[in-house]
Amino acid sequence: MSEEPIVDLAALGADFARDPHPTYAELRRQGPVHRVLLPEGFTAWLVVGYEEARAALSDPLLSNDWRNSPGVADTDDDPWSSPHMLISDPPRHTRLRKLVVREFTPRRVQALGPRVQKVTDELIDSMLARPDGRADLVKDFAFPLPAAIICELLGVPFSDRDKFHHWTTLVTKQWNGAEAEAALAELDDYLKTLLADKRVHPGDDLLSGLVRRREEDEDALSDGEMVGLSVLLLVAGHETTTSLLSNGMLALLRHPDQLSELRADFSLLDGAVEEMLRHSGPTGTSLHRFTTEPVRIGGRTIPGGGELVLIGNTPANRDPSRFPDPDRFDIRREAAGHLAFGHGIHACFGAPLARLEAKTAVRSLLERCPDLALDADPAGLTWYPSVMMRGLPHLPVRVRATSRTGS
Numbered sequence: 001m002s003e004e005p006i007v008d009l010a011a012l013g014a015d016f017a018r019d020p021h022p023t024y025a026e027l028r029r030q031g032p033v034h035r036v037l038l039p040e041g042f043t044a045w046l047v048v049g050y051e052e053a054r055a056a057l058s059d060p061l062l063s064n065d066w067r068n069s070p071g072v073a074d075t076d077d078d079p080w081s082s083p084h085m086l087i088s089d090p091p092r093h094t095r096l097r098k099l100v101v102r103e104f105t106p107r108r109v110q111a112l113g114p115r116v117q118k119v120t121d122e123l124i125d126s127m128l129a130r131p132d133g134r135a136d137l138v139k140d141f142a143f144p145l146p147a148a149i150i151c152e153l154l155g156v157p158f159s160d161r162d163k164f165h166h167w168t169t170l171v172t173k174q175w176n177g178a179e180a181e182a183a184l185a186e187l188d189d190y191l192k193t194l195l196a197d198k199r200v201h202p203g204d205d206l207l208s209g210l211v212r213r214r215e216e217d218e219d220a221l222s223d224g225e226m227v228g229l230s231v232l233l234l235v236a237g238h239e240t241t242t243s244l245l246s247n248g249m250l251a252l253l254r255h256p257d258q259l260s261e262l263r264a265d266f267s268l269l270d271g272a273v274e275e276m277l278r279h280s281g282p283t284g285t286s287l288h289r290f291t292t293e294p295v296r297i298g299g300r301t302i303p304g305g306g307e308l309v310l311i312g313n314t315p316a317n318r319d320p321s322r323f324p325d326p327d328r329f330d331i332r333r334e335a336a337g338h339l340a341f342g343h344g345i346h347a348c349f350g351a352p353l354a355r356l357e358a359k360t361a362v363r364s365l366l367e368r369c370p371d372l373a374l375d376a377d378p379a380g381l382t383w384y385p386s387v388m389m390r391g392l393p394h395l396p397v398r399v400r401a402t403s404r405t406g407s
């Protein structure tokens with residue numbers, strides 16, 4: 001274990017969750033890599049500089065495999081009973097990713113366009129029908145939209161959304177040890193049962209397709225890998241997009257000049273979504289990486305032997321050496337190159353779907369809700385206490401300016 005001084009991010013509490021950027025700016029001024037204590041309760045090396053983060057994301061000396069972490073390094077156990085590509089290194093990673101990427105063709109994503117629009121319209125209809133003109137943009141829109149789409153794509157019943165959302169939120173945004181581990185086990189069991197059912201009653205969804213292929217080709221995916229993949233796709237397919245929609249809309253609503261420019265000219269939409277990803281993206285850091293041998297990052301040597309390294313997507317995306325005046329939200333800026341979707345072999349392949357959902361959602365909200373406004377003081381909003389995921393449990397908004405008579 002390293003004797004490096006530790007920056008205690010946990011001690012900053014809710015202030016850090018609400019606005020980590022001043023702390024990250026100070027850390028970046030001091031250097032691109034720091035040893036930190038996280039609100040999640042463990043210590044890690046945190047990479048905060050853009051160039052160093054990008055390089056670290058494709059450094060083969062950093063392993064995603066938990067078997068390289070101290071404690072489990074010498075056993076054959078997989079700490080997660082259901083391995084998946086994000087906790088695997090090549091060659092297992094290559095094999096698992098290839099099997100799914102071929103299901104996520106641009107054509108399949110494009111074909112989802114009308115369905116994404118329909119779900120978006122229905123959710124906006126329900127919000128507009130509220131007598132008081134008020135809504136929680138997370139609960140009423142940003143969660144059910146990507147959840148409905150990933151459920152349809154995977155063949156997971158949308159009627160189970162409250163159940164699985166409770167587990168996936170604990171796993172991604174409220175990691176607190178035992179309770180979150182239990183949630184992960186419940187999610188595993190839930191998907192195990194669902195996959196068993198798909199064996200008997202297959203549909204034309206993606207999970208049924210993988211089950212079918214598995215039965216034709218014994219070598220395709222083990223039982224545990226099938227479950228791991230289903231968990232990963234369900235979690236990654238909606239938790240992140242939910243936070244992109246809510247964090248991104250919050251940024252837009254806090255910048256009325258940018259909001260009116262976008263309303264007046266939707267050719268700015270693609271750039272606006274990229275800027276939401278850069279400025280207010282949902283991924284605070286990468287998932288865990290472990291050193292397999294001493295590794296040089298930003299001129300420092302991190303010891304080998306399973307040191308935990310987190311690569312800071314959020315601080316990298318606010319690095320002034322890459323994005324001038326980085327705290328300014330500017331939908332016209334060149335935001336390309338941001339690390340919100342990661343980089344390297346683990347870069348997000350769901351990005352085209354996330355972008356499709358975000359563009360449809362933002363445009364439809366602005367077109368159909370001309371009076372859309374925040375219904376809370378932004379400084380008083382609660383954020384999830386996670387360094388890995390940046391997200392809001394609630395975002396109160398007014399979807400209509402005036403209440404209906406009698407309400």
Ligand code: HEM
Pocket residue numbers: 085086087097150232233236237238240241244281282283285286287288313339340341342343345346347348349350351353354
């Ligand atoms: C705004 C939405 C999204 C964001 C910001 C996002 C971000 C990311 C990031 C940063 C990674 C890499 C993590 C790391 O290197 O540790 C990743 C990986 C991944 N994402 Fe996404 N994601 C989003 C939406 C989606 C969607 C909609 C899906 C699926 C339909 C998805 C599926 C995956 C998968 C399977 C991986 C693992 C890839 C691998 O290990 O090779 N993501 N995502």
